[in-house]
Amino acid sequence: MNSEQTQVAIIGGGPSGLLLGQLLHTVGIDNIVVERQTKAHVLGRIRAGVLERGLISLLEQAAVAERAHAEGDPHDGVVLGFNNQHTRISFSDHIDKPVVVYGQTEVTRDLYEARDKCQGRTHFSVEDVIIKGLDSDRPELTFSINGAEHLIACDYVAGCDGFHGVSRHTIPADIRQEYEKVYPFGWLGILSETPPIHDELIYANSDNGFALCSMRNSNLSRYYVQCSTDDNTEQWSDDRFWHQLQQSVPQDFLCNLQTGPSIEKSIAPLRSFVCEPMQWQRLFLCGDAAHIVPPTGAKGLNTAASDVHYLFNALKDFYQSNNTTSLDHYSQHALARVWKAERFSWWMTQLLHQFPEHTTFDKRMQHAEFELLQTQVEAQANLAVNYVGLPY
Ligand code: FAS
Numbered sequence: 001m002n003s004e005q006t007q008v009a010i011i012g013g014g015p016s017g018l019l020l021g022q023l024l025h026t027v028g029i030d031n032i033v034v035e036r037q038t039k040a041h042v043l044g045r046i047r048a049g050v051l052e053r054g055l056i057s058l059l060e061q062a063a064v065a066e067r068a069h070a071e072g073d074p075h076d077g078v079v080l081g082f083n084n085q086h087t088r089i090s091f092s093d094h095i096d097k098p099v100v101v102y103g104q105t106e107v108t109r110d111l112y113e114a115r116d117k118c119q120g121r122t123h124f125s126v127e128d129v130i131i132k133g134l135d136s137d138r139p140e141l142t143f144s145i146n147g148a149e150h151l152i153a154c155d156y157v158a159g160c161d162g163f164h165g166v167s168r169h170t171i172p173a174d175i176r177q178e179y180e181k182v183y184p185f186g187w188l189g190i191l192s193e194t195p196p197i198h199d200e201l202i203y204a205n206s207d208n209g210f211a212l213c214s215m216r217n218s219n220l221s222r223y224y225v226q227c228s229t230d231d232n233t234e235q236w237s238d239d240r241f242w243h244q245l246q247q248s249v250p251q252d253f254l255c256n257l258q259t260g261p262s263i264e265k266s267i268a269p270l271r272s273f274v275c276e277p278m279q280w281q282r283l284f285l286c287g288d289a290a291h292i293v294p295p296t297g298a299k300g301l302n303t304a305a306s307d308v309h310y311l312f313n314a315l316k317d318f319y320q321s322n323n324t325t326s327l328d329h330y331s332q333h334a335l336a337r338v339w340k341a342e343r344f345s346w347w348m349t350q351l352l353h354q355f356p357e358h359t360t361f362d363k364r365m366q367h368a369e370f371e372l373l374q375t376q377v378e379a380q381a382n383l384a385v386n387y388v389g390l391p392y
């Protein structure tokens, strides 16, 4: 049995676990990350694309923001399309906080590079992670790697292992309260090495369904269309994808659309989910391990970041001042912001998608909401302050 000691054991080497590990390192709190996949597999995921100011600040605090500043693209507004109408929502007209377009994949790459540089301990390809002794002052992780048994003894466990991880299920079922809404559609996303159709994101709803035009850089575009939950990527040729996108994006923008072969194609299901509490004895959940949002509001990665902010500061209070007040209230603090992100993501999803069960009245309500956003400054301000990210 390979035995190790640390202060904080982090389950999950995605953005939540890596960001927490890097922040802990900056204040000398020892930590070990255990990751189920290989590093290459984690870095092969194409996920979020929009970073809130709060996440950028955390990357700065972790001394990992250099590339995001150099290559990230600040955005000061988004375009909303509704059938062939469209309106731009400015951020700076309401709040001086642009968002930065910089892929989650790059954030994860930057965090791994920083972790390697400071020789942070990371175990990849771990199997059968079990959390033990959470009611003691020295909990343990046991797991195996290629058949060899491992044990990590620690003070605290951070469950950063995503929606399909083990951490959440370690909280007893009679303690956990789970809230869930599964949407009757998914997002089919592609990457193409083509110039973006527009210099800002376009979220569009039409009788043909939802579409999103995003980007990673001036020659790498990220597009999404609404698809059925029964679909798989084999059913979606590039031609079918581009045709569907052009049915939903307002025609004023189509003259700038440059299509090309997809270099990545994937389907993501959409759900809203929250687990309460986000802590149990010496286990603390962060990110997708505790909550999921439909990506319509670009809140998934960004809400993981605010969890990490609260947990990092609570652990720092404990190790530097022997004060557990913030640790004792972590779940309460994190959930207050989680639920606001859940609401905004749900609202954006309701506004921008075609729901099979929608009546003609429901469709008129979507149109009325869009007209409010076209004409009412208060409605525009509300979208702007939520999209750029509420304060931590
Ligand atoms: P992650 O799921 O990223 O990371 C968890 C890590 O834990 C993974 O590396 C996993 O391999 C590991 N793990 C799991 N079980 C383990 C175990 N038992 N032991 C050890 N390790 C284990 N958000 C947006 O804002 N915009 C988007 O467009 C967007 N698209 C998405 C598409 C998909 C398919 C998915 C699944 C999510 C998407 N998200 C999007 C949300 C996403 O960005 C998450 O919010 C973000 O990855 C959260 O990061 P983590 O909490 O670190 O979870």
Ligand code: PHB
Pocket: 047, 048, 049, 050, 201, 214, 215, 222, 295, 296, 297, 298, 299
């Ligand atoms: C992306 O660029 O992948 C992206 C941007 C905004 C979203 C979702 C995804 O709301």
